[in-house]
Amino acid sequence: PPETRAAARPRSGPAPVTDVAKLCICDLLVAQCDVNCCCDPDCSAADFSLFTTCSVPVVTGDNRLCSQKAAMYSLDVEANPPERIFKLIDQVNPNVFCIHATNYKQALSFSSPQMPTSENFDQLLKEFGSAAFSAEPDSWDMNTDAQNPSDANETYRYEYGVPIHTVDAFLRLPSPVVSSWCSDANPAGFLVNQATKCTRPVSVRKCGNIQAVSMLFYINSGILAVPKSSQMVNITVQSVVVQSLNGMRTLLNGSDVLRLPMILDELCINIVLGVSYHITYTDMGEIIEAAAAFVLGAINKEALSIQQSFEISFTQVNTKPVPLSGNPGYVVGLPVRAGFRPQGYPFPVEILFNTNKYGQLTILQSTSSQDCLAAQGARTPVLFGYNMVSGCKLRTTAAMKCQPLTQTLLDLLKGQTFPEYVASFGNSRAQDVLDWVPITHLQTSEQRIYNTFQSSCQIPISLEIEVKWTKYGSLVNPQARIVNVTATITTTTLKQLPSGRERTIPITSSVVFTDISSPAEPGYKAWPTINVKLPFDFFFPFV
DSSP states (O other): OOHHHHSSSSOOOOSSSTTTTTOOOOOEEEEEEETTTTTTTTHHHHHHHHHHSOOOOOOEEEETTEEEEEEEEETTTTTSEEEEEEEEEEEEOOSOOOBOOOOOOOGGGGOOOOOOOOHHHHHHHHOOOOOOOOGGGGGGOOOOGGGGGGGGOOOOOOOOOOOBBBBBSSBBBBEHHHHHHHHOOOOHHHHHHHEEEEEEEEETTTGGGGGGTTTTTHHHHOOETHHHHOOOOOOEEEEEEETTTTTOEEEEOOTTOOOEEEEEEEEEEEEEEEEEEEEEOOOTTTTEEEEEEEEEEEETTTTOOEEEEEEEEEEEEEEEEEEOOOSSSSTTBBOBBBEEOSSSSSSSSOOEEEEEEOOOOOEEEOOOBTTTTTTTOOOOEEEEOOOOOEEEEEEEEEOOHHHHHHHHHHHHOOOOSSSSSSSSSSOOOTGGGGGGGEEEEEEEEEEEEOOOOEEEEEEEEEEEEEEEEEEEEEESSEEEEEEEEEEEEEEEEEEEEEEEEEEEEEEEEEEEEEEEEOOOOTTSSSSSSOOOOTTTTTTTOOO
C-alpha cells in the first residue's frame, strides 16, 4: 500500500542550520584574538600556545535535534609549545523526545519585521491585531528529502566584514601593506567603511598598459548581490573629476563617459588618482546598487609614481545617510546625536533626527560682539567628552517687555527646536527607539534680583546640560554609552529699572560630561568568567 511504502522510505536527517566549526560565541573582538577563546579564527598558533584553558570547550547547535555535529576544543599542554586540539564529532541526543526533521523553513531564519507607519498601520493591524494569527499553509515544506546538506553551509547574504564578492574574485580596495606601495590584494569588507592612500609606480611610456591607473580596472567586474549567487550588480560611474597638473579640479558633466589613459603631448592623461565606492544594501544583507566616483589626473615624463586614494561607504536602502559618532560607542570629539519622536503614533516607532545639518545636540555659540540679541541663531555642536561654556551679554532697559524678552532668551539658550532624545551610542539607528535616551528638563531659580521691571519678571539666564555616560562592554575595549541627559534652565527675577538707565545681565550655556562607570574592584580579574546557563528554549526558533 502507499502508506507502507511511505513509512518504509528512509528519511534523511535535517540539514544543519549552523556550521558549528565556524560558530564561536566567545569571539568578541573584531579582527583580534580573544584570550582563551580556542574557536576564535583570528587566533594563530602562537596565540594558542599562550592560552591556559579553553573558555568554551564544546560548541553545538540546537540541542533539541536528534543528531547534530559538535565542535570540541582543548589544549595539549604537554606539547612544546602547547597546541590547540580541534575535533568535529557526531553527537546523538539520548532524549526520547527530540526533533528529527526541521521542516518549517521560516523558523530557521529571521526577517526584519515591517515597521508600522501611518500608511501601513491599518493593514498591519488587520493582519496581526487579532487574538491569533498563523503563517500560510503553503509556507510549510514537508519534503525534507529534497534538502541538500551541502547547501546548509552556503552563505546567502552578506555579513559584517565579509569580503564583497565579484564575478572574478572580490572588490579591490588597494592599500599599503609593508611599505607605501599599493597592494591590490586588499578586499573591501561589507559594512566596513575604509579610506586608504598608497603610492603606485608609473611612467608615461607605459601608462596605457598599467591596469591599476585605468577606470576599467575598478568597474569592469560586477559585484555579486549576495555571495555565491549568479545575480550581478554592475558598478556605475557616479561622477568624474579631472585634476590638472597644478591641482585644479573640474567636474565633468558626462559622468557616464569612460576615459582611458592616453599619451598627449608628452603627458599621460586620464589616469586614476582616486576612487570612491558607494554601496547600497538591504536589511537582508543584499547589495542592490554600486557606484564609483573617480578623480582623474595627468602626469609628465618626470613622474615616477603617483599617490592614489580609495574610499568605500555603505548606505541602507530607504534610509538617509547620517554621519556616525562612533561604532558603537561614542568617540571623544565627535558630535552628540539628537532627535525627536514623531507625532501621531500611539507608540514611538522611530526617532526623527534634529533639524540641523546632521542631527546634533547644540548650544549657544559665543560671538566676538558678546551681544545676545545679535547672537540669535548661532549654534555650535556639543562634542562628546568636551566640557563647554559659552555665553553673551544682555543689555536691558526700562522699555523692554517681560514676555517677549523671556521667549527670546529661551530661543537663544535652547535654539528654535531643542531635541527630545539623545542617542545612547554613536551608531544608534532611528528605528531603534530603545537606543535613545530622553532628555530630562529641570528649572531652578536664582536669588539675585535685577532692578528692571516694576513687577517681578522671571527670565532664563543659563542652560546647563549634564551628560552622564558609562563604559559599556568588554574591559579590553570599552565603549562609551550615554545613559542620562539633564537640561537645567536657571531663571532670575527682574524688577523695574528707572527710565534711561541700562543694566547688563550675563547669559551662559554649559555642557558637562560625567563618567559614572563603576571602578574596578581591587584584584578584579581582567577576563571575568560568567557561569550562567540559559534555558534550553531561550533562542527558539533560532540557532
